Amino acid sequence: MSHAKRTVQHLDCRSKRVLMRVDFNVPVASGEVTDDTRIAAAMPTIRYLLQKGARLVLCSHLGRPKAGPEPKSSLRPVHTRLQRLLRQDVRWADDCIGEAAEAASRALADGEVLLLENLRFHPEEEANDAAFAGALARLGDCYVNDAFGAAHRAHASTEGVTHHLSPCVAGFLMQKELDYLGKALDQPQRPFVAILGGSKISGKIDVIMQLLGKVDRLLIGGAMMFTFARAQGLPTGRSLVEDDRVEMAREVLAQAAARGVNLVLPTDCLASTAPDGSAPSRPRRIAELASDEMGVDIGPESVQHFTEQLRGARTVLWNGPMGIFEVEAFAGGTMAIARACAALTGATTVVGGGDSVAAVQQSGLAERFSHLSTGGGASLEFLEGKVLPGVAALDDEVAS
Ligand code: ADP
Numbered sequence: 560m561s562h563a564k565r566t567v568q569h570l571d572c573r574s575k576r577v578l579m580r581v582d583f584n585v586p587v588a589s590g591e592v593t594d595d596t597r598i599a600a601a602m603p604t605i606r607y608l609l610q611k612g613a614r615l616v617l618c619s620h621l622g623r624p625k626a627g628p629e630p631k632s633s634l635r636p637v638h639t640r641l642q643r644l645l646r647q648d649v650r651w652a653d654d655c656i657g658e659a660a661e662a663a664s665r666a667l668a669d670g671e672v673l674l675l676e677n678l679r680f681h682p683e684e685e686a687n688d689a690a691f692a693g694a695l696a697r698l699g700d701c702y703v704n705d706a707f708g709a710a711h712r713a714h715a716s717t718e719g720v721t722h723h724l725s726p727c728v729a730g731f732l733m734q735k736e737l738d739y740l741g742k743a744l745d746q747p748q749r750p751f752v753a754i755l756g757g758s759k760i761s762g763k764i765d766v767i768m769q770l771l772g773k774v775d776r777l778l779i780g781g782a783m784m785f786t787f788a789r790a791q792g793l794p795t796g797r798s799l800v801e802d803d804r805v806e807m808a809r810e811v812l813a814q815a816a817a818r819g820v821n822l823v824l825p826t827d828c829l830a831s832t833a834p835d836g837s838a839p840s841r842p843r844r845i846a847e848l849a850s851d852e853m854g855v856d857i858g859p860e861s862v863q864h865f866t867e868q869l870r871g872a873r874t875v876l877w878n879g880p881m882g883i884f885e886v887e888a889f890a891g892g893t894m895a896i897a898r899a900c901a902a903l904t905g906a907t908t909v910v911g912g913g914d915s916v917a918a919v920q921q922s923g924l925a926e927r928f929s930h931l932s933t934g935g936g937a938s939l940e941f942l943e944g945k946v947l948p949g950v951a952a953l954d955d956e957v958a959s
């Protein structure tokens with residue numbers, strides 16, 4: 560299946576009002592944006608469109624307002640930060656639909672920008688209400704989606720609105736996400752190694768099953784390794800085990816064997832009696848884990864083993880930290896895997912998942928990875944092989 564979508568490069572946007580969905584769902588504290596990574600990530604598309612003479616209308620959600628407008632979810636702080644990053648005036652509309660917003664969109668000159676207040680101040684946004692989508696569509700002549708992180712939801716601003724506007728194309732950030740994740744799934748350079756970790760096998764089972772059919776090697780760390788350990792009859796102590804998923808883990812092991820996928824499980828872990836770092840820790844063979852201990856990270860032997868398995872890889876897909884990396888004493892395994900990936904030459908290295916991306920950023924090696932996905936839930940659903948409604952709604956690339 561091809562994931563190629565038309566992009567802004569094929570958009571004739573001079574003097575046109577371009578309604579662009581962005582993911583400006585950033586953390587805000589005391590009226591200030593505390594991390595503008597997501598705003599910065601949309602800048603290439605914003606700058607490109609403005610240079611082309613578009614009249615840009617930006618819309619986004621922020622937080623989870625439940626019952627209409629609430630000050631703490633206002634995009635006002637984003638407006639301030641956006642002006643600073645763009646070094647140009649940005650117009651503002653107090654409501655994302657209605658007469659005032661429409662008038663503001665029509666008052667834009669070429670190369671000017673308007674930011675709309677939070678889409679989710681209207682419950683109709685998440686309900687994908689047709690009338691609301693129609694009202695939103697009145698603010699643009701064509702549509703760009705650069706919010707990959709919101710593309711797994713069929714909301715009015717990601718799906719409904721596309722029924723009213725044409726063309727509907729992907730921004731550069733969206734394109735980059737589809738490119739890297741899509742290539743890994745559809746045409747990976749081999750050997751293709753996937754590294755999976757994180758807290759729960761239950762949330763990742765569809766990704767595991769999907770990847771089993773595509774990868775050459777599958778390395779499993781994180782808490783989910785203990786559900787596999789249980790499935791193999793190994794001791795797990797007080798480690799996080801999902802009892803109701805042990806059968807599933809057995810099925811994964813059987814599938815891997817049947818498909819000839821090299822599924823690599825840790826032989827040792829870092830063991831402690833407390834998950835918060837308040838007790839000492841030491842390396843332990845899984846087979847020797849004591850009943851009062853829990854595995855909080857992969858162990859040194861497994862780090863070495865995983866590093867060897869990564870050698871020579873041409874495509875690496877990583878989702879899920881190897882241990883409780885938020886606790887410094889338990890971050891060693893995750894950081895070592897980050898170093899092993901960063902050291903690969905000639906490999907495409909892609910990281911998906913909110914915590915995994917945070918871990919790689921924490922490692923200071925982010926620049927050495929090919930791509931860190933900006934969409935946590937969206938990248939997971941993509942890797943599960945699901946069609947993302949916000950992507951499906953965009954125009955397909957025209958074969959040339
Ligand atoms: P992502 O957001 O990248 O998809 P997850 O949300 O699945 O990753 O998992 C991240 C969480 O998994 C982290 O909070 C981490 O502390 C936890 N985790 C990893 N290893 C363990 C472990 N051995 N025991 C308990 N929690 C773990």
Ligand code: MG
Nearest residue numbers: 912913914915
């Ligand atoms: Mg997470």
